[in-house]
Amino acid sequence: MNMVKKVSVLFVCLGNICRSPTAHGIFRHLVKNAGLEEVIEIDSAGTAAFHVGKSPDTRSTLLAKERGIEMSDLRARQVDLGDFYQYDYVLAMDEANLFNLKEMALPEHYDQIKLFLEFSRDYDEKEVPDPYYGGAQGFDRVFDLVDSASRGLLEHIKQKDL
Numbered sequence: 001m002n003m004v005k006k007v008s009v010l011f012v013c014l015g016n017i018c019r020s021p022t023a024h025g026i027f028r029h030l031v032k033n034a035g036l037e038e039v040i041e042i043d044s045a046g047t048a049a050f051h052v053g054k055s056p057d058t059r060s061t062l063l064a065k066e067r068g069i070e071m072s073d074l075r076a077r078q079v080d081l082g083d084f085y086q087y088d089y090v091l092a093m094d095e096a097n098l099f100n101l102k103e104m105a106l107p108e109h110y111d112q113i114k115l116f117l118e119f120s121r122d123y124d125e126k127e128v129p130d131p132y133y134g135g136a137q138g139f140d141r142v143f144d145l146v147d148s149a150s151r152g153l154l155e156h157i158k159q160k161d162l
Ligand code: 4NP
Pocket: 013, 014, 015, 016, 017, 018, 019, 020, 050, 130, 131, 132
């Protein structure tokens, strides 16, 4: 487990340029506002390597900025096996990400791997839909779902881990 901060969270999607960096940016903002940045470690990664090293998609970055969230400093990376040892929460954006993570991980790590939207208190959806090939509405939806789940996750961590 993470040795430096008390709790650690990794957000995972396919490319690590739309959904998981949005989650990273929003959750980082909430954690900072709660004064918990020395306590909660945050990162994001993709199950695929297509976009490794790239900035988040401009459609995500601009929308986030309009809503007060800075995420342009983030760079894409791929999930690796060490992540299952490092992160207490490995949170998948959709069922395909969840499946791929469980294929990579040892069974002893399965409990750490969950669908991110389980933490939303506002939505019943299970998946954050992939917005990459769609229009602007898809990015709005991603932001709203991820914002809700981020708030629920922080409350969960405050109650359970801190
Ligand atoms: P993400 O979105 O998984 O939310 O970062 C995608 C980004 C890139 C691709 C698919 C989804 N792609 O096929 O390149």
